[in-house]
Amino acid sequence: MTGTIEALAAYVHAARTVPLSAEAREAALRSVLDLVAAAASGIDAPGPRAVRLAASALHGAGDHPIWFTGGRSSLLGAVWANGAAAAALDIDDGHRIARGHPGAAIIPAAFAVARQVGASADDLLRAIVVGYEVGVAVGAARRFYANTGMWSGYGVVAAAGLLKGTPPGQLAQAFAIAGASAPNQLHAGAGPAFPALEGTDVKEGIPWSSVTAVSALALAENGHGGPLALLDTDSHFRSAEIVDGLGSRLYIARSYFKFLCCCRHVHAPVEALLDLMAGHDIAADAIERIVVDSYSGALRLTNRPDPQGFTEIQFSIPYCLGLVALHGREALLPLTEAFVERPEIVAIARKVSLRLDPEIEARFPAETLTRVTVEAAGRRHVSEITGPRGEASTPPSWRELEEKLRIATRRTASEEQQDRLLGAVDALRKGNLGPLAAAFHELRLGAGTAPA
Structure with a gap:
């Protein structure tokens, strides 16, 4: 019998010659545009700064660009550093079905390998589509929640293996090695969940999962083997769901996009609070109490009113509500270190x-909804049940994604640099990868680049 991993390998190998549909190509381009915005705005965050130093020390020199820094590193160093920048501010795309973030892992790795093999623009876009198809399929088929790093490596192996033309046998071994060596191994054993998810620069193991996955592909190509039955363990995976319909689901067209620099669980409360404050002319200093009715996933965040450091702000509903109550929506696009410990x-x-609402809980994880109540100046105001912006059911337009890039990078890029980035993505849309590849290396972004 052919196992699930062998079926994934066969699908990826065959997909090399399958033309991209117009819908798939457009979805991949939207994902790239969104990822560029995330990485260009996250370049100054503490996590990426540390990764760049570590990559330089551990991986040394190379000819792969560390995006927007003018620096270069090895393939692994570039994959690690660029993925870290993309994940740093939590405005990278997400997928409701897999409950995680495929883009920050798959897209930087695909660009690096595309450069290594001299791939065309359409080859790159095809690899990204296939990477999402595989990664999201594995993530969605888990029988219990797992952080993104536990499944995103499958998508990285798929994208990289397609670009390199890795034979099916080696590709299967790469999937197996990547699955066995993925970060966050605690939940590979289906053990009890941590009581709270801390907000740290590890970011669900997303950047590191790409390093282990690219390494897994190189290991397999050189004769290393892994546990090929890994995805056929019934207690961990609904294996049939991984391969049934593979290639026809177009998961990349079903991503959600984020317009706030915080965990997706925080978005709906922020939107509901801002709507109430605007609709009832509520001043921040008049607020006496805020009650957030939500679901179990949101309540599993640390949600500290006094988060410890920059990244943990992104995982605190109370702090983010206090932040936008005082400083407005723009304080979360982008989030900066100026708002730490205020x-x-x-x-x-x-x-x-925060409290669990049975009605809202029944609609999770398919929907991430909330109801917010504000007591202010002796009056009580209750929001409608509210969802976050940018869901797959109401996707943003291309223009809205372009505007997101401009707003998110306003502190790291000048208007001229923004124009160049948007022009480079438009060139990719027309089949020319060169301008974006050049922008990744030649543009130097960060504090002091944009006008004050």
Whole structure:
């Protein structure tokens, strides 16, 4: 019998010669545009800064660009550093079915390998589509929640293996090695969940999963083997769901896009609070209490009113509500270190309470909804049940994604640099990969680049 991993390998190998549909190509381009915005705005965050230093020390010199820095590294160093920048601000795309973030892992790796093999624009886009198809399929088929790094490596192997033309036998071994060596191994054993998900620069193991996956492909190409039955363990995976319909689901067209620099669980409460404040002319200093009715996934965040450091802000509903109450939506696009440990924000965050709502819980994880109640100046205001912006059911337009890039990078890029990035993505849309590849290396972004 052919196992699930062998079926994945056969699908990827055959997909090399399958033309991209117009819908698939457009979806891949949208994902690339969104990923460029995430990486260009995240370049100054603490996590990527640390990764760039570590990559230089561990991986040394090479000819692959560390995006927007002018630096270069080895293939692994570039994959690691660019994935870290893309994941840093939590505005990379996500997928409701897999409950995670495929783009920050798959797209930087695909660009690096495309450069290594001299791939065309359409080869690159095809690899990204296939990477999403495989990665999301594995993530969605798990019988219990797993952080993105546990399944995104399958998507990286698929994208890289397609670009390199890796034979099916070696590709199967690469999937097996990547699955066995993925980060965050605790939940490979289906053990009890951690009581709270801390917000750290590890970011669900997303950047590191790409390093282990690219390494797995190189190991397999040189004779290393892995556990080929890994995805056929019934207690861990609904294996049939991984391969049934593979290639026809077009998962990349079903991603959601983020317009706030915080965990997806935070988005709906922020939107509901801002709507209430605008609709009832509520001033931040008049707020007496905020109650957030939500679902179990949102309540599993740390949700500290006084988050410890920059990245943990992204995983605190109370702090993000205090932040936008005082400084508006723009404080979360992009989030900056200027908002770390601000006592006036903590004061409002301590007025926030979270509670599980059975009706909202019944609609999770298919939907991430909330209801917010604000008590202010002796009055009580209750929002409608609210969802986040950018869902696959109401996807943003290309123009909205372009505007997201401009807003998100306003502190790291000048208007001229933004124009160049958008022009380079448009060139990719027309079949020319060169301008974007050049922009990744030649543009130097970061604090001090954009006008004050």
